Amino acid sequence: MTSPRAHGPLDSRFHPRQWLAVPDRRRFLNVSSGRCIQADLPELRGHRVFGPTAEGLLVLLEEATFAVRLLNPLTRQLTDLPPATTVLDPTSLMISPVHYLLHVLTVHGAGLADGSATVVVYFENARKLTAAKPGDERWTVVEPDASFASVSSFAGRFYCATRHAIRPVIAEVSHSHGGGRRSSKYSVHRVYFDSKRTVSMVVTRFRRQALFIGAYRAISVNPEAFPGISPDTVYPGFDCDDKPSSRQVGGGLDGSNVAFPHTADDCLSLCISQPPRRSHAGGSGRNPSRPCRHLPHPL
Numbered sequence: 001m002t003s004p005r006a007h008g009p010l011d012s013r014f015h016p017r018q019w020l021a022v023p024d025r026r027r028f029l030n031v032s033s034g035r036c037i038q039a040d041l042p043e044l045r046g047h048r049v050f051g052p053t054a055e056g057l058l059v060l061l062e063e064a065t066f067a068v069r070l071l072n073p074l075t076r077q078l079t080d081l082p083p084a085t086t087v088l089d090p091t092s093l094m095i096s097p098v099h100y101l102l103h104v105l106t107v108h109g110a111g112l113a114d115g116s117a118t119v120v121v122y123f124e125n126a127r128k129l130t131a132a133k134p135g136d137e138r139w140t141v142v143e144p145d146a147s148f149a150s151v152s153s154f155a156g157r158f159y160c161a162t163r164h165a166i167r168p169v170i171a172e173v174s175h176s177h178g179g180g181r182r183s184s185k186y187s188v189h190r191v192y193f194d195s196k197r198t199v200s201m202v203v204t205r206f207r208r209q210a211l212f213i214g215a216y217r218a219i220s221v222n223p224e225a226f227p228g229i230s231p232d233t234v235y236p237g238f239d240c241d242d243k244p245s246s247r248q249v250g251g252g253l254d255g256s257n258v259a260f261p262h263t264a265d266d267c268l269s270l271c272i273s274q275p276p277r278r279s280h281a282g283g284s285g286r287n288p289s290r291p292c293r294h295l296p297h298p299l
Helices: 090-095 098-104 264-271
Strands: 019-021 027-030 036-038 047-050 058-062 067-072 077-083 109-113 118-123 128-132 140-143 150-154 157-161 166-169 182-185 189-192 197-200 210-213 218-221 233-236 252-255
Touching (some): 233 264
Parallel strands (some): 210 233
Antiparallel strands (some): 019 027, 027 036, 047 058, 067 077, 128 140, 182 252, 210 218
């Protein structure tokens, strides 16, 4: 058996792609099998935690130094990357308070490109799309005035989506509301990158999967592993401004937010909707919501 520790932390063979971090950061859920495991991660201490990426990696921003790290939560391997402050103008660093810098350097998307050799990070508040490799001293700004609806990595490339198009990023690194009820409608498409086509999922369906969509993240879930989850169904996250009572594909959605997770779909919706948070001395972030009793018990 090959040990992950014998290989680099960016080795794609050991990426926990099917694992999702539960909001308390102490449990990880397999969205395919429904298996839940518990993990103690002291590496989170003193960091703001973002992600996971499409590869299942967590992005850490150290509050004291603004250093960026990637963490594989299952193998606990860390990848050190340049400080996030290298994407900003030096003058702004001198005059900006720490809490403002932490806000500006919030990570809204990250992933791997160039055959997993390059890390791409989207700092939405700073409007910068950046790339770096382990060992680099600073981030390369790939797009200085970036504005994307979402970003993600797939099959060794990094993609950025606007409201009108999806395009790959060529990352070259040369150096060493209120409580009222709402009604929404979701249009979901499958993208075929080779032929550059999109096909409505209302026609092709979800292949019996359930799709959870947040403001910045989306996951596909095996409904057979979770009680109460319906196949071929869209479930919006809590950050989408509606928590509907009816969510069938192609139908209208309306509902109101739920104060705490009391069903399996609420728990999964919360998993993709959690904002980044500081991790405390115990090694795990505080969980602002009540524990979800509808997820499997950790092994």
